Amino acid sequence: MTEDQRIDTVSSTHDAGAQPSIEHAASSAAEQSSSSVPTIEMRHVDKHFGDLHVLRDINLRVEKGEVLVVIGPSGSGKSTLIRTINRLETIDSGEILLEGKTLPLEGKELAALRSEVGMVFQSFNLFAHKTILENVTMGPIQVLGMPKKEAEEKAMELLKRVGVAEQAAKVPAQLSGGQQQRVAIARSLAMNPKAMLFDEPTSALDPEMINEVLEVMVELAQGGMTMIVVTHEMNFARRVANRVIFMADGQIVEEDTPANFFDNPKTDRARDFLDSIKGH
């Protein structure tokens, strides 16, 4: 990516931050699809775990500002799919590109790339021995070389944004699951990521804590963040997703707008799956 493009994308992020409507975010993402490089692109990606073919010829484009929800039965490869994007899983063949650049294999470039793609895990994975504030400042200080004071100010701002600023001096075990997950989101945001990946971010939460996390994610989406979210939260998908992909047996079986997909699934597999999760 050239310097000009970079400046351009940064400024457009700021524009998008000025409270656009959901429709606006969706349409701007659609507009860009024809003109600019996608933020994330997967081309013919295959992966095996031993004999198990977990990803089969995955092709995917996620445009800047787009929110993509990945849905599917367990074992369908949806977690593996997003974990390949910041290379927590390797791939056997195919190509993954970030803003048009191929994913580096190892070393410093890979670490740099990982810092540009935020990742939020099902089990929060906060650093247990660090305070909440330190959890958020570690990346900026160690990876971006930000001065400690600046990093702390920025971290407090982010913690305020996700609503856990008053917990800054505590350690993770003293927080509820919902609070921990919001801290994990702040930790990712502190790196100014170009995209955020969410791997079932609410699956480990008690029901009463799911919404507080989803709210933060909705705000992020409306702020123009490029997101891939593995989740079964249909209301979330309907509210903010531009697109839903349905995976089964390592393949993308169906791809559609949330309204079309949830109301009118085209394949039997998707219909069966939706029936099974609507029960709860």
Place this chain on the structure above:
Amino acid sequence: MGIGELISTYGEIYLQSLMKTWGMTLISFCLAMIIALVITVMRVSPMRPLRMAGDLYVQIFRNIPGVSLLVIVVYALPYLQLTLPYETCALVTITLVVSAFASENLMTGINTIGVGQIEAARSVGLSFGQILRHVVIPQALRSVVLPMTNLLIGTLLTTALASQVPLNPPELTGMVNYVNSRSVGGIGAFFISALGYAGTSVIIGLIGNRLDQRVRILR
């Protein structure tokens, strides 16, 4: 000779030998911790030859009896043109053995850290070295305070190996030979040394418990 008489006759040199035991314990334990840290980092490194070398080190020094190792250090190293003073021989032996056990403790500590935290650190962009320094080692150290306390007591008791070489002043166990070759101290001479070991162990245990409670990671 009664215990009272032993103490009045040899009290001062008993004290010196206690100091010697403490000194040897401290030196070999600190060196062992440093070596264990290096060996453990090798054992979790992404490079297979390093991992194998680290594992081999632990297997060798964990599985050789201390006395045998001391004999090797004292009698075999001179063939390699390396003749060390007796006290250094003892320190080297104790350090090698203790470092192998300390590395096993650290590995246990590392295994308590969820793989998720390491993935989170990687996804934030931290390098392998940064993950070790900021995420893995601090947590591993804090979760192995109690096993390391045990190992420190073990080190204290292992310094008795040095009674097999001539030292001046001798350490606590060597002291028993020293006393009994000069007076008829009998079991009393052992008893005084044993008090030195037991008293020190109790103190180490207490400090270890306090430290563990202070640094223990809430989960």
